[in-house]
Amino acid sequence: MAHLQLADGVLNYQIDGPQEAPVLVLSNSLGTDLGMWDTQVAAWSKHFRVLRYDTRGHGGSLVTAGPYSIAQLGADVLALLDALDIAKAHFVGLSMGGLIGQWLGINAGSRLLSLTLCNTAAKIGSDEVWNTRIDTVLKGGRQAMVDLRDASIARWFTPAFAEAHAAQAQRITQMLAQTSPEGYAANCAAVRDADYREQLKAIQVPTLIVAGTADVVTTPEHGRFMQNAIEGAHYVEFHAAHLSNVEIGEPFTARVVDFLQAC
Template sequence: MPAVRLADGDLNYLLEGPAGAPVLVLSNSLGTDLHMWDVQMPALTRHFQVLRYDTRGHGQSLVTQGPYSVEQLGRDVLALLDALDIAKAHFCGLSMGGLIGQWLALNAPERIARLVLCNTAAKIGAPEVWNPRIDTVLAGGAQAMRDLRDASISRWFTAGFAAAQPHQVEPIVGMLAQTSPEGYAANCAAVRDADFREQLADIQSPTLIVCGSLDPVTTVEHGRFMQQRIEGAQLLEFHAAHLSNVEAGVAFTQALLDFLNQ
């Protein structure tokens, strides 16, 4: 796959779709990679140049010493846009990717056209949740990542979907088992430390907030909190757990297209 050389390593990406079409950036969740968006690609690439990338510490991108910050991850996106000569793009991020989207909309608003924040929050979890996970992963290495994979199925997907669609679930949770423990822990710290609750009102990009009605990680209430503070923000709720783009599938993709093509 192509990569952009950053100051400290390579950022892996894929750019697909018709040249000259508007650019849509897709940003992965914690513990996945750019292939978490595979189900969306056939429809999206009919309308957009879709830029997917592996967040630092994930997939085939660089793994540097942590902890990371969401600012650092956001600056990686800006470096990617600069390297590809993309002045402005739509941005869609899920969970950790949604935190990156909030940072970009607040700190580089001229680069973000429309913003989609999926299964995310202005603040996700508390240190007492993240710190033990960081310690466990750093101590347990690859085995700890495999253990996390099994524990994450119930957070990422509803029980019914996981039972009925194992061919969709297994490749996604397999990404977690293959994620670098060091990279995962460094990104856990970035999520732990991010807090945009007092800044949301400064977001000016037209914004769509997507929630899963059965998401145990970033709840519908988290979505409503953001909607109430981002002027004009729309909110959609799907019958899904944390990875609504996979579980809601076609409906998620259509809602994304409807919003971005307004």
């Protein structure tokens, strides 16, 4: 692990893969950390210099006063690229990470080689849902995060996967219980306020959309909307719930590599 010193704290990151390879940035979902990509890193680091990081408010990264914005989280990615002297990179983001990817594609496309948007949407959820969750977490603190962990199994994984791979599902959901309540609430606000439905057409880089047939958070319909809005975007759908990279594993990993190598 390494740390980038920002003006208001540190951003935790990790790099794997050959130094001369193209850079692939991985952005985590709300309530997880860079470990959510463990299933992919061994394979992807054979072809790319894999740069994954803990989004502000998560893992080993800074927790600053909220609310956050997706623009702020996107600026953290650009600061990381600048600090590591990376001119351009592939970007793969899931859920909230996908919102960050959309912001980068709209506002900093010149820094991207490609964009992979996984289990995400141009607008995720309603203000009411997010405001209720923010209020619950800020009032309930650490116990509220434990309660969210217990409820997240059904949203993040299909029942069949959660039963057959209980240890793996527990490892991922435990990341949520360990997330700072203040950082989580601040990121919920960022997701709440993000709406790129009218801006997606500005994305000009090669784009892959990944959706899950059993994802009730960001549905295949959300994925198709993004595909239709982004010129030339590719679309793939797996039988998975919200964390398709964890649930699908090797087929997910291989499909993304095929896309990246074709860019």
